Amino acid sequence: MIDAHQHFWQLANPFTDWPTPDLALIHRDFLPADLAPLLADAGVTGTVLVQAAPAVEETRFILKLAERAAHVKAVVGWIDFAATDALDQLSALVRRPLLKGLRPMIQGEPEPGWILQSAFGPLLEAMAVAGLRFDALVLQHQIDDIVALAAQHPDLLIVLDHCGKPAIASGDSAAWRNSIARLAAQPNVYCKVSGLWTEAGDDWSAATIAPYVEAVRAAFGTQRLMWGSDWPVLNLAGGYRDWLDQALALFDDLDAGERAAVFGGNAARFYGFSYD
Template sequence: MKPIGKNKIIMKIDSHVHFWQYSEKEYPWIGTTMSGIRRDFIPTDAEPIFHRHGIAGCIAVQARQNEAENEFMLSLAKRSSFIKGIVGWVPLKDKSLQSKLEAYAQQPLIRGFRHVIQDEPLLEFMLDPSFIRGLRLLHHHNYCYDLLIKPSHLPVAAALVRLLPAQPIVIDHIAKPDIARGEFTRWAKDIQRLASFDNIYCKVSGMTTEARWKEWSENDFRPYLDTVVESFGLKRLIYGSDWPVCLLSTDYEQQLRMVENYFRSFSKPEQASIFGLNALEFYKIA
């Protein structure tokens, strides 16, 4: 790792990785069409992959909507130093949230939280006053937020962000446009609008599972990558693999190569930002 200015380093970070000990009851979202990931994935599975591709660390992101998930990820991090941060889960609408966040303050590896908004039946879930109160408490306690949504949620997300101009928020998986069916125009318009808020970042992640599984080409992603680069700039884009979910459509090397090939013509400092420094800044990792 080489110094970049004062107290800064080049470090390739995968900002979006999941770990689990699989059971159908605990992970109902892993359906029968996802047979390739209906098994355990733990840090010892990821470590040789990261070593092979020069990944110095990762952010572990929740895959279950309960607080046992936080304890599970913390237990993994105790044995796996390459887990640099954790995005956990808390009941954002719960009146007990304040006391829960005070307790999690004793766990510095927890850098933020996420809720699986894409599965909520109402688009207006994000505008519930209790949800907004929860996000304001996250900001008060210096936590960031991963926003997992689909394109239909983008206009509501923009309304939410207007109310929270200081809360650091990152859009997971470029908001999951249906790349397989060529969903683009409306998504592009709405993502550009959301990117106009300076506190919003975007993860360049999860795209291969929105394309035709195992049948995509790198050209399928170029218009989407062009759009997020133009919309967010190079200081608010963060690389992530979405491993092991990405294995439904490809292997780790292919999804990484696709993103690296796109950014190959960019300068080395720009690549360093997208593949590491932006993640360290967003998740406040020294």
């Protein structure tokens, strides 16, 4: 199995500005040695390591960690899309073989349509040419920007992180469902089944989570979904094995090939690494 979305961080690094002290459950270092026993217990053999801070220095840091951690099969990094030297930043990082994607952390951008700026076009095209994937970290109201992005750049493979962060706790899912349907109509877009527990408030039971998993299954099918833990952010809600077991149960009706795709093969195919 492949975990398509996990993080590492070290609080002493100058670029680590999150998690903040109020998030006591995750306000400490999380490094490969912390994750290894969880992976062994769960039978997960590989992971995709995703950036957690908007800093090129953090991307270099996690690439170094990944190069020493056998379970990391791909790294999703960060560059400053708005910088005048963004293409140079990309050129420097793309030489690292484990770098498979970039994530500009759109959820923190208050300007509607921020990612659709024409100035970003050459960078997005360069990503597609280099074979880099685009992780879309967005809030529910920003999903339609990714619909437009996917249409403008059909050669760029895009994955929606955390199912687009639906407002599970409030139960207001109608707008999210409509946006998900529009996004799934773009054939170059995939979706990560991750991050749902931390959007669910105090109730992350299967009964609460199931309708959201069913919605992305209906929209994307089993060949464009990939399971991810979002560890250690997941710790704010529950345990690694508990979330994996719930996800496996929610996909229990699939045949063996479909389950292998959702829990490994799709991530390997999307990010372009070997899977066995």
